[in-house]
Amino acid sequence: MxxxxxxxxxxxxxxxxxxxxxxGIGQYLKSTRVEWDLFMEEDFRCRTLGIHHWRGDGIIADFDDPVVVETLSGMPLPVVAVGxxxxxxxxxxENIPYVGxxxxxxxRLAYxxxxxxxxxxxxxxxxxxxxxxxxxxxxEQAFLDMTRADRLDALVYRGSPTSAGGWGVAQQAMVAWVRSLPKPIGIIxxxxxxxxxxxxxxxxxxVAVPAQIAVVGIDNDPMAQLLSRIALTSVLQGAEEMGHTAAQLLHQMLHGGRVSQTRIIVPPKGINVQASSQHQPLKSPHVMRALHYIRHYACLGIKTDQVADYVGVSRTLLEEHFKxxxxxxxxxAILRHKLETAQKMLVNDAVPLADVAVQSGFTSLQYMYAVFRRELGCTPRQYAEQNGSDHDLPPARQAPDGRRQGASELHAD
Known part of the structure; x- marks a missing residue:
């Protein structure tokens, strides 16, 4: 053997x-039972020095880094580039299979x-x-080309490099840019x-998100979702497919096969739409500020009076604008946000129901059960069983006229 x-x-x-x-590389190996001994570091730059003297059979590398491109030029081993x-x-x-x-x-998906x-x-x-x-x-250039084709003025902000130095100054500059923007505006x-x-x-x-600024990212990074109070809309790259394709190309090369396609461009998988981009035109600045506060703090047990205090108007006036x-x-609106937060958490079977109730802001597990039965026609446990493998969470029930019903129709308790 x-x-x-x-x-x-x-x-x-x-x-x-x-x-x-x-x-994606790992998935290819498992699906084909290809046997490779894999060598890697947490940061690939640790492997570039002396790579020409490495006694291996092939390399798959990130070619977005120019150091890697230069290091691997003229490499006698089979190389597949990803970038x-x-x-x-x-x-x-040149002369290297490329998966991009x-x-x-x-x-385009975000735009x-x-x-x-x-x-x-x-x-x-x-x-x-x-x-x-x-x-x-x-x-950035693709964004400018799209807006130019639509005859729209477009703004670009590049900010500071990703290093930690001067972080406070960088944030102050970004805050100033955010305040200076014409609103409402969508930012990719x-x-x-x-x-x-x-x-x-x-x-x-x-600045209220998404009422004044709607935000879309790229990567669908679970960590960004976890650390953001407002759920982030993000475009899903086909990165796993890229890894799978790169491994397949290298497998062919290692067995003397001829690679027919030297450049394969992988499209995105889709867009995960969340609250950060769901812009709804609103006329009242009071409602904008109220919704901004609710999206950030609804799960912390806030009440209507606290929202009115934040907005700076009486509860009666805020209710009039809201209705x-x-x-x-x-x-x-507060209860709707709690309900939607609980729905998303219930998709993850690892979260106990009692923790879902606490983290989504319900005063008790029994109260969460009552809201689910009334608005969704099922218990939280039944909802989790029905949606555990489906990431596209269904909305609340539809009213007879087709309007979304549920948290927007919730009864006051």
Whole structure:
């Protein structure tokens, strides 16, 4: 029996995109029973020094880093490159099979989604120009091409590099930019990490999301979702498919097969729509501020009086504006947010029901059961059983006239 091939994976396992590519490689190995001995570090840059002297059989590498591109040029071993796509074909490496994410389609999904929300102003939060940020510049240029084709003015903010130095100053500059923007506006962030920074800046600037600024990221990073008070809308890259494809190409090369396609561009998987981008045009600034506060603090047990205090108006006046614009009371909006939060948590079987009740802001497990029965026609446990494998959570019941019913129709308790 032949010995397993020794394969080096040059990726940064600290990044969600790279981890998803690695997952795709692992899935290919399991599905085909290919036997490889894999060699990798948490940060691929630790493996570049002396790589030419490495006694292996093949390499799959992140070619978004110019150091890796230079290091692997002229490599005698079979190499498969993974990275971003480029509008200029000359940007791709010569004589190396390349699997890329479709940067233009990633941005197109985010842009079209914001248009569907009724927005007419758009901005892009990217990265400063740098040799390792070519993929980010491609996304920025795709955004500019789209807005130019639609004859729209577009704003671009690149912010500071991703290093920790000067973080406080960088946040102050972003807060100033957020406050200066014309509103309402939709912003595409080049990654979820940048989108999370943007959401934090909106909190500091006291700018309502998504009423004034709607945000879409790219990566669908679970950590960004976990650390953001407002659930982040994000475009899903086909990173696992990229890893699967790269492994398949290298497998062919290791067995003397001829690679018919030297450049494969993988489209995005879709868009995970969450609260950060669900813009609803509102006329009343009081309602905007109230919804902003509710999205951040509903699960902490806030009451209508606290919302009115935050907005700076009487409870009676706030209720009048709320009913006129949203056809619901402030209490109903708070309860709706709690219910939707509980629905999302129930998809994860690992979260006990009692913890779901506490973390979604219900005063007791019994009260959460009562709300679920009344608004969804089932218990929380039944909901979890019905939706445990479906990430597209169904909304509350539909009213006879087709309008969304449920938290917007909740009875005051």
């Amino acid at each position: 032949a010995s397993p091939h020794r394969i080096a994976l040059l990726f940064n396992a600290n990044k969600v995109y790279d981890r998803n590519v690695l997952t 971003g796509s480029y509008a200029d074909p000359r940007q791709y490496p 994410t479709d940067n233009a389609k990633l941005v 079209d989604h914001l248009i569907d929300q009724g927005l007419q102003r758009f901005a892009f939060y990217g990265l400063p120009p740098a040799p390792g940020n070519r993929w980010a510049m491609e996304r 962030a080049v990654t979820d990490a940048r989108a999370q920074q943007l959401l934090q800046a909106c909190v500091v600037a006291d 006129r614009e949203t056809r619901q009371t402030v209490h109903q």
